[in-house]
Amino acid sequence: MRLIVSIAAAGAALASMPALADSAIPEGTTLDVTATGKVTRTPDIATTRASVVTQSATAGAALSENATRMARVIQALKAAGIAERDIATSNVGLSPQYRYQQNEAPVITGYQASNTVSVKFRDIGRSGAALDALVKAGANQIDGPSMSIDKPESAFDEARADAVRIARARAELYAKATGLRVVRIVSINENGESGDNPPRPMPMMYARVAAAPAADTQVMPGETDLSVSVAVRFLLQ
The missing domain is CATH 3.30.110 (Translation Initiation Factor IF3)
Structure with missing residues (x-):
């Protein structure tokens, strides 16, 4: 030590x-x-926010597709060994999408639905593989991780x-x-x-979401000062 x-x-x-x-x-x-x-x-805990964002012509369709994809994401997290107590919904949103033209009132062109869960990884060494799995399951926004000490x-x-x-x-x-x-x-x-908290390896995870390279995502805990x-x-x- x-x-x-x-x-x-x-x-x-x-x-x-x-x-x-x-x-x-x-x-x-x-x-x-x-x-x-x-x-x-x-650090022995990594906390990450994973979101599913969908768009459709109607609010109902956007929410329905979002719910289906988020269900797959949650299932992927459970399959990766994440306990239900470590998965918490942090935000659900629905907003209209507008088209703007000069001298005209905005026109609704569709709707965007979002659902975000906060995921606590108690085994940081396995969190990279879990992130890859939830992205494959439908998550298209990743934020984190935030490293911390459990006790x-x-x-x-x-x-x-x-x-x-x-x-x-x-x-x-x-x-x-x-x-x-x-x-x-x-x-x-x-x-x-x-x-x-030590520096976040966010660029690696965003690159994974955007480009989906063959290599597994790595999450390094680093060290933290108390x-x-x-x-x-x-x-x-």
């Missing part, structure tokens, strides 16, 4: 602080350090621990530079967590 750590020692501040009347915080100097812990993981909680916790560890090391550096020592942590505030930023206040004496 490869670990990447980045430090943002922003806003380090030294300020004298008098002792409180109730002695809750001993007299000393406070130091504020902001640090970011980052871990790298390989990122443990990775974020690891990043949190590293952020605090980094903040502590930076506090020790400041304390040594000023002839003081770190007594304890006064407070910790989490500034947020984030996960960066990070947590914390602000830690230390007491120095």
Whole structure:
């Protein structure tokens, strides 16, 4: 497992602080350090949107043809091992198509129907073959994939621990530079967590839809970074 750590020692501040009347915080100097812990993981889920778009002279015909082709697409996804819980309809649309001429009112020439499903691939290595299958079944628009981590909680916790560890090391550096020592942590505030998706291999999939080459579509998960930023206040004496 490869670990990447980045430090943002922003806003380090030294300020004298008098002792409180109730002695809750001993007299000393406070130091504020902001640090970011980052871990790298390989995504294990790829989410793609697949659409069927059809056109016909009437609305009913456009919808009927669309429904028939989408049924084949869904069947192809199930045959590829995609569970029903990972297939969700995200949009169904029907719109008239117009012909425009100068100085004349628009004329309806037909109708366009669309149906889009969001597909979650839990085996990224097999998702390329599944995409090929659904295109053969009738899908004519592909968008994605979007890579993600199925259960990122443990990775974020690891990043949190590293952020605090980094903040502590930076506090020790400041304390040594000023002839003081770190007594304890006064407070910790989490500034947020984030996960960066790797680049999408969309051009490959669009090329597959447009040109249908003989080679199978490849979907590469790459790596994604997950990070947590914390602000830690230390007491120095």
